Amino acid sequence: MNYRRFIIYQGTVGMAASMIFPFYVLLLKNAGSSYSQFGWAYGLFALTAALSYSAIGKFADRVGDKVLLILYSWGMALILLAYPLAYEIWHVYVLQIVMGLLGAVQKNSEKTVIARSVKPETAGKEIGHYHIWTSIGVAIAVITTGYLVDFLTIGSIFYLASAVFAWSGFYIMKQDTTEAFHR
Template sequence: MNKIVVAILSVVGFSSSLVFPYYVLFLRNIGDSYDVFSLLYGLFSLSLSIVVYFGGKFFERFSPYLLMMLHSFFCSYIFFSLHTIENIKIVYIGQVLFGGFTALFKLAEKRLFMNATSEFYRSYLFWTSFVTAICIIGVGVLFDSIDIRFMFNIAALLFLLSGFGLGAKFILRSNKDDKN
């Protein structure tokens, strides 16, 4: 575990925080009613809980870097293609997949920090929370001068970069394990 991982995961947190409030508005607008919005948000939570509960032991076989990388690439894909989605059924499927990939990230994060020192974990929580807060405040201040599509594209690009960073960490870790 090192500072590079904390930096990469801070980028993931930054990207998520950048778009989360506006993604919720997207869901609300595409749902066009509170029952559809509730269903969309519930599908995310339901799929997250199912993957965590039933897939937890299965996913322990995989590197946490690989699982986090899959989450980052999926989020990048979703946010790059968000402006093209017009069918509510696609959004339903996307919410189920989004919940599942978020579960992978949460499972991987737990495994990654299982053996970390409490000082390192506190540092991780501080920096990811700090970056998230700065992002939320910054976006609120800049919101009138930036386009929402631009913001989703920036988040998608950051998720893509974090996915490549996690992929590099996964490959380096795999090569190190193969030598031992």
């Protein structure tokens, strides 16, 4: 996969994730009733990710990064369809555990694609460019979603983000992973 295609993929999943993460607190307000419940929900997300990194890393070496990126995209597309249906706090906890696992898949895969692809002598420059473009995509998504929430329901952004994740799944499935990452 080349640099530009990876940037497009990562920018897309970053945008989709950024559409929901700053705003899903509003949805949690409907399912939970306290900050401690939100703390538990986010803590379960982080703890699940932390406990799964080692296994995901080993799995990545066996199956390849593309498989994990596809798993992440399609997993997120499906799990986001369930969020607007969560009306009990335990629903949110289960969803957060699944999202913690998927988040670990994404973070690990993102780094392994870069590590396997960049030239050591220009790694800093290439990773810097990568972060510029993916961060711009994230910023645009957060700002745009703020306006969308004003016009749509909070649940609708989960459906929209699900569609963006599904598109990213199709996009990465079509990519040739034997190409060099260099621009």
